[in-house]
Amino acid sequence: MTTLAIEELNVQYQLRNKTIHAVDGVSFSLENNESLGIVGESACGKSTLGLAIIRSVPGRNIVKGDILLDGKSTLKISEDEFTKTIRWKKISMMFQGAMNSLDPVFSIKQQFEEILRTHDNIGNHLKMINDAMDSVGLSSTILDKFPHELSGGMKQRVIIAMALILQPCLIIADEPTTALDVLVQAQILSVFKKLKKEGLSIILISHDLGIISEIADKVGIMYAGKIVEFGTLHEIYSNPKHPYTQALLKSIPKIKGESDLISLKGTPPDLSNPFTGCRFYDRCPHAMEKCKKDPLKTKTETGYVSCWIYESNK
Numbered sequence: 001m002t003t004l005a006i007e008e009l010n011v012q013y014q015l016r017n018k019t020i021h022a023v024d025g026v027s028f029s030l031e032n033n034e035s036l037g038i039v040g041e042s043a044c045g046k047s048t049l050g051l052a053i054i055r056s057v058p059g060r061n062i063v064k065g066d067i068l069l070d071g072k073s074t075l076k077i078s079e080d081e082f083t084k085t086i087r088w089k090k091i092s093m094m095f096q097g098a099m100n101s102l103d104p105v106f107s108i109k110q111q112f113e114e115i116l117r118t119h120d121n122i123g124n125h126l127k128m129i130n131d132a133m134d135s136v137g138l139s140s141t142i143l144d145k146f147p148h149e150l151s152g153g154m155k156q157r158v159i160i161a162m163a164l165i166l167q168p169c170l171i172i173a174d175e176p177t178t179a180l181d182v183l184v185q186a187q188i189l190s191v192f193k194k195l196k197k198e199g200l201s202i203i204l205i206s207h208d209l210g211i212i213s214e215i216a217d218k219v220g221i222m223y224a225g226k227i228v229e230f231g232t233l234h235e236i237y238s239n240p241k242h243p244y245t246q247a248l249l250k251s252i253p254k255i256k257g258e259s260d261l262i263s264l265k266g267t268p269p270d271l272s273n274p275f276t277g278c279r280f281y282d283r284c285p286h287a288m289e290k291c292k293k294d295p296l297k298t299k300t301e302t303g304y305v306s307c308w309i310y311e312s313n314k
């Protein structure tokens with residue numbers, strides 16, 4: 001059964017003098033127990049997409065489209081019902097940079113207890129905290145410590161454990177390995193691999209395709225607010241179709257230090273401008289006259305691609 005279906009999702013931030021189209025017509029679905037990687041350059045809308053799924057987009061905003069969990073709309077229910085039944089209980093999120101926002105004046109245990117209090121949870125708090133700590137490979141002896149006494153990797157595991165405390169079926173992890181050294185990154189990824197094996201679905205947000213490839217079954221390539229290509233990890237890696245996906249893949253450094261690093265010239269378009277046509281137009285080596293019109297989604301073996309090259313093949 002489909003666990004999560006995103007249908008034509010649009011998220012706009014309303015600023016005083018402009019509107020930012022951070023997520024623009026995004027659709028995909030994720031089956032039970034599947035994990036998804038969302039990858040794209042800075043400011044393409046990855047975090048906003050994650051925040052919209054958990055109904056936590058900040059500021060003045062407009063969210064349109066729909067998000068279905070097991071076939072039921074999560075956008076059409078009240079905020080109260082969403083909080084009581086879905087947020088942290090079915091879907092939770094590790095926010096970008098969260099390990100740096102642990103409260104310095106409270107112990108780790110107090111911070112867990114605060115989360116459980118906010119959720120009005122009447123279960124055995126200590127058992128729930130210990131189980132969550134155990135699931136990320138942390139000893140409960142660190143519960144009395146304060147954030148400054150923990151390493152970056154430990155703090156990040158605490159953040160994962162906090163997101164898991166109410167046993168959600170899906171966790172959105174926004175850049176969980178950024179700012180960690182390579183060894184610690186590998187440890188955090190192995191925590192996610194273990195959780196995935198135990199049946200947790202993960203939406204992993206990253207600007208790094210290499211990290212995504214460790215966890216994801218499916219991949220969404222995001223560019224300037226749109227998912228321009230979606231498919232299984234295997235299809236995206238072995239037969240990338242969108243010129244942006246091809247450029248991203250070429251930018252992964254080869255293991256032996258060979259330099260196959262291409263730098264993609266130019267910058268993504270300003271998301272506050274009304275836009276028609278392919279958003280990759282200015283940077284695309286294959287741009288054609290017809291790319292000035294919006295490309296539609298063309299079905300691929302396992303997903304879709306939005307590019308005129310493939311529409312002409314229909």
Ligand SMILES: Nc1ncnc2c1ncn2[C@@H]1O[C@H](COP(=O)(O)OP(=O)(O)OP(=O)(O)O)[C@@H](O)[C@H]1O
Binds near residue numbers: 015022040271
């Ligand atoms: N609270 C906000 N208010 C107004 N604009 C915002 C807000 N948050 C994000 N934006 C804008 O929305 C767009 C998408 O931002 P978002 O943070 O979702 O991108 P991202 O892909 O997560 O970037 P990064 O890789 O740097 O984390 C950007 O233009 C950003 O400036």
Ligand code: SF4
Binds near residue numbers: 280
């Ligand atoms: S639609 Fe055109 S400009 Fe856009 S990625 Fe495809 S070929 Fe390039």
Ligand SMILES: [Mg+2]
Binds near residue numbers: 046047174
């Ligand atoms: Mg982000």
